[in-house]
Amino acid sequence: MLTNIKIAVARIVMAVAAALTVIMVAGAFWQVFTRYVLGDPSTYTTELLKFLLMWVALLGAAYAFSKNEHLAIVFLKNKLKDNKALGLQWLIDGLVIAFTTAVLIIGGWDLATSTMGQRTPILNIPMGWVYMILPLSGTLIIFFQLINISERKKEMEKQQESSESDGEVIRE
């Protein structure tokens, strides 16, 4: 159930980021086309593309948390067994949540709300809306991590069951 919700939310996140990516390719092409072919460079694309990149990057980062794809050194984790492994994994998940809360949510919200009066130089939109991706992706990361935590317990229990039964077979 939770897993299904996670997958659905992750899909939405991905759909938005993928659409923005396509827009970015088109935008960069347009920038070259207007300057090189039309001789009248588009002035808004640089700024727009930069902002879209921030959004895509942080949405992509949140998506990668939902899939446990972020680079990590898993040596110790693979060595540990059972409860110790689960304990360590929870510690890791907890640290991810703590960092996300501190920097993306608290710091990011503070940053976004205090820059609503600042306009971007060319598109003239409040800078706070650009920065709003920080608390937004922070919320997504915490949401994904919480579901990951509950999934990990179940996984571990499943593994334990199967390994216990395996063990019995060998012993007999």
Next chain:
Amino acid sequence: MAFQAAIALFATFFVLLGIGVPISVSIGIASLAAALIAVPVDILLFTAAQNLIGGINSFALLAILFFILAGSIMNNGGIAIRLINLAKLIAGRLPGSLAHTNVVGNMLFGSISGSAVAAAAAIGSVMSPLQAREGYKRSYSAAVNIASSPTGFLIPPSSALIIFSLVSGGTSISALFIAGYLPGILMGLSIMIVAYIIAKKEQYPVADPIPLKEKFKVILDAIPSLFMIVVVIGGIVGGIFTATEGAAIAVIYAALLALAYRSLSWRDIPKILTETVSMTGIVLFLVGASSVMSWAMTITGIPAEISNAMLSISENKIIVLFMMMVILLIIGTFMDITPAVLIFTPIFMPIATQLGVDPVHFGIILIFNLAIGIMTPPVGSALFIGSSVGKVSIEEVIPTLVKFFIALIIALLLVVYIPQISLFLPELFNLL
């Protein structure tokens, strides 16, 4: 204060890294721990958030997303096999023909995609069964594939060089790209030499010559893929577009090519976009976290402290560069190239430039150095992928890999101590 902060930063970082916290989060938390020594908490979080997003607020970084996307399209687009055929034609008459084909294949693949892992997977998975059939030892063919996969970090386009350009304060991407060619080719050649010696000893077969008619077909087949290099790199050097725009052109070109080959269907597109967004998210989140670290280090004075410590041992350029090389080789054993570039550029770059090393040359040294790390245990993405597509265990491949490792170290020494290898081409094209 710098000393305390350095202890807080590195101790926290290595403990978190060791227990398996994602590298980006390890970097972030370690930075907070260090910055806390100099900055009150309320300012700390605001500024950390600012640096995290400020680190990715860059037009140049857009190129990374585009090159990842272009690479992903090409992986799915039937380009690899055409490049392998061409590689066979180039290197196919040497003893151990298929091994040389693999090396050249990786270099060609690397020159249109920036990813060593993608090259190792795409070229290795085709080449390793062929080599097994001709009686090559699996440990040999896998080692050749693994050792030559990072050539694409130096042969442009290269995300690693883009990231270096950014963190080094805007070293010219065009100059770095052009500078990467000769060192990248040198890297490939050093592997071919070792592959040749081993092949001679093991009496691996030389492939039959390819009939002239087929040669033409192979070349014709490969031209559209190779033409992309001309369009993208030529466009960047020729001033038609910037590196970022060139990357977008690469995406469009790769997509058109894949459509023309009918090897890309609409159904592949969601998968390609998902791969790209996810990879971009991972890399740029790392970039953002590293920019928090760079800020934390600067306000606590860590780079200056490290620089003083190193220069107090010696102010001799040759010795200091050697020390850096050893440190980076050690770092490379357990750290991936992107975070290592992000963390060590702000520390080492000022020392190097103070000693009169050209920023472009330093960038090439750094990337070459760290590229070697991706084939070493305990953490080596090329090692893992290469062993897995080569169907050989890591323990089995390592003894052979050591021979290539030594050749690469020699090549690295040449690149470090002969600046012209890196700077000749950019000077020729007037990019310095």
Next chain:
Amino acid sequence: NGGGEETSGSSEEGSGSSGEEQNLRLAHNLGEDHPVHQGLVDFKERVEENADNMSVEIFPNGTLGSENEVLEQVQNGGIDMTKVSAGALENFASEYAVFSLPYIFEDQEHFYNSMESDPVQELYQSTEDQGFVGLTYYDSGARSFYTKDTPIEHPDDLQGLKIRVMDSQTQIDMVEAMGGSPTPMPYGDIYTGLQQGVIDGAESNPTALTNGNHGEVAKTFSYDQHTRIPDIVVMSADTWNGLSSEQQDIVKTAAEESTETQKEIWNETVEEAKTQAKEMGVEFNEVDKEPFREAVQPMIEEYSQDEGVASLLEEFEALRE
């Protein structure tokens, strides 16, 4: 190295208690040999000399962030002071756009008089609810066009040329009004952009030719002197309101006196840059400004629809001759 666990801004510590040690953190993104830094050092010395309970800690080289980032921290109270280009300030308070308009100042004298007039003092205070106030201005010179080879003697010469501009709507509108193709691009890309022909020219004061080495690739500098965009020294509103009136006086006076020092250093720096650029082979040519002035009139009128901008323009106009 940078520190300051003791006090940061100490805005929370209440107002007026002049007995407390007050350490002002001042951050900017320029190098230590830049006239702005030297002006700020002069400010620091004056404050520390005249107040026995105040100190100023300067963080140069952008160690605490880019111009915008530091201003955001000033608004938020994390940093007490910074210098910002009036061009960047227009994103925070629209009246500051006036300084980015072309040909509103006759010459350096008129520029100085205008910047020291009462309306500008009022403008400094008007951003208090944005979280910062202005203290004084620094000279940042007159900006002109420089190109690879063809001099810009008349707006017609800009026709079809791709001119790099700062990320700013006013600068885009200005180049467009004169007939060129404005191309926003990061400062760091200008050198290779010029060299490889992605752009045909850029616009700045002569120091760009030497500091950014643009003189190596751009060989003509045309004195059309379209804009004089000042740097503004700003302070966090929280910090300002936390100072006793005696401290406010000391800070304000020190700031204004440092402007005089900075102007001198600036003028010397520009002269040096010109000499050096000439040695690099750059040609400087005088141009008739009138056609340029005419070309941007419609643009000035458009921007005058903003009341704040219009009234400042009127005040500056009155100070002409």
